[in-house]
Amino acid sequence: MWSDRSWWPTGSVSRRDVLAATGTAGAVGLTGCTRALSSEEREVNIAGSSTVFPIAEAIASDFVQRNPEVNVSVSQTGSGGGFSNFFCPGMTDLNNASRPIADEERSQCATNGVEPIEFTVGTDALTVVVNPEADWVDCVTIDELREIWRVGGAERWSDVREEWPDEEFELYGADTVSGTFDYFRETVIGEEENHRNDYSATEKDRTIVRGVQGSPYSMGYFGFSYYSENPDSIKALAIDDGEGCxxxxxxxxxxxxYRPLSRPLFTYAAKAELADSAVREFLRFFIEQAATDLVSDVGYVPITEEERDENLARLDEAIEDVT
Structure with missing residues (x-):
């Protein structure tokens, strides 16, 4: 794994961020820095999903406090952006994802000699939010969401329900490299329609939060964790999939x-990188912590003990193959 960090994407969270927050001495270089690691230091690089980011960030914080000789860098690049730009080219050890790896991503990884190993790390309630001033809406159907978010669909609130305001939507959502975008498009929009592109798209979910906070006619969607951070300044909508809100x-x-917007969350490991003791120690810790209240504390459902044990068995098998 690289020690030249000049390629690392903007917005990464590394041991410097963690140590600054905890008051512990020491740091690791951030974006644009190229300091090589000393022989005593070890490094784990993670990119991918902004939805999984709060889990990985919290676990990395705990891990580096217990293992100060290891630098763990976590970056939000979107699930697809992480796979295509960092993980499959062999530049990161792990890639977080809010949807399963796609066939074309597996092919790209294979071309570069990267074998992805999948681990489930939680469950998310993908959340549709509006401004608290939008007192006319508390629940939407999947059909209504499709009409709002599809190409050629509703332009104004009143286009969906006559009693809603005759005001244009102000829409904020996931960027096309995001696994959340892929999941929302597949689950809500469906195969016969396309997700509209005239909305504010970003890989940064807190940017969506700020957008929705700023307009009474706004709507956005992202992982539940980002709603749980801001329950007083944005409003989560109930979803009616035909059986009530x-x-x-x-x-x-x-x-x-909560159908159909509950979904599993993943991290993928590059199998060959499990030969590195820092990577496998961190991943084992990640899997173990994914079954604890740490995950619910950041706004997601922890994996079950059975899922944890299945993950650990898969990890042990992969480690045996490469060590």
């Missing part, structure tokens, strides 16, 4: 009631 919560995501 179900609010996004950890409980409804865990039970499967």
């Amino acid at each position: 179900i609010e996004p919560t950890l409980e409804t995501a865990k039970s499967g009631e």
Whole structure:
């Protein structure tokens, strides 16, 4: 894995961020820095999903406090951006993803000799949000969401329901490199329509939060964690999939009631990189912590003990192959 960090994407969170937050001495270079690691230092590089980012960030913080000799860098690049630009080219050890790796991404990885190993790290309630001043709406159907977000669909709130305001939508959502975009497009828009492109698209979910906070006629979507950080300044909509309005919560995501927007979250490891003790130690810790309240604390459903044990068995098998 590279020690020249000049290629690392803007917005990364590394041990410098963690140590600054905890008051611990020491740091690692951020974007644009090219300091080589000393012989005593070890490094784990992670890119990918902004949805999974809060889980990885929290686990990395805990890990480096226990293992100060390891530098862990976590960056938000979107699931697809992480796969295509960093993980499959062999530039990162792990890639977080809010949807399964695509066939074309597996092919790209194979071309570069990268074998991805999948691990489930949580469950998300993908959340549709509006401004708290939007007192006319508390629940939407999947058909209404499709009409709002499809190409050639509704332009104004009143286009969806006559009693809603005769005001244009102000829309904020995931960028096309995002796994959240892929999941929303597949689940809400469907195969017969395309996701509209005249909206504010970003890989940074907190940018969506700020956009929705700024306009009473706005709407956005992202992982539940980003709503749970801001429950007083944005409003989550219940979703009616034909069986009544179900609010996004950890409980409804865990039970499967929140359909169809509850989804599994993943991290993928480059199998060859598990020969590096720092990578495999961190990944084992990641898997173990993914089954704890740490995950619910950042707004997602932890994996079950059974899922944890399946992950660990898969990890042990992969490690045995490369060490």
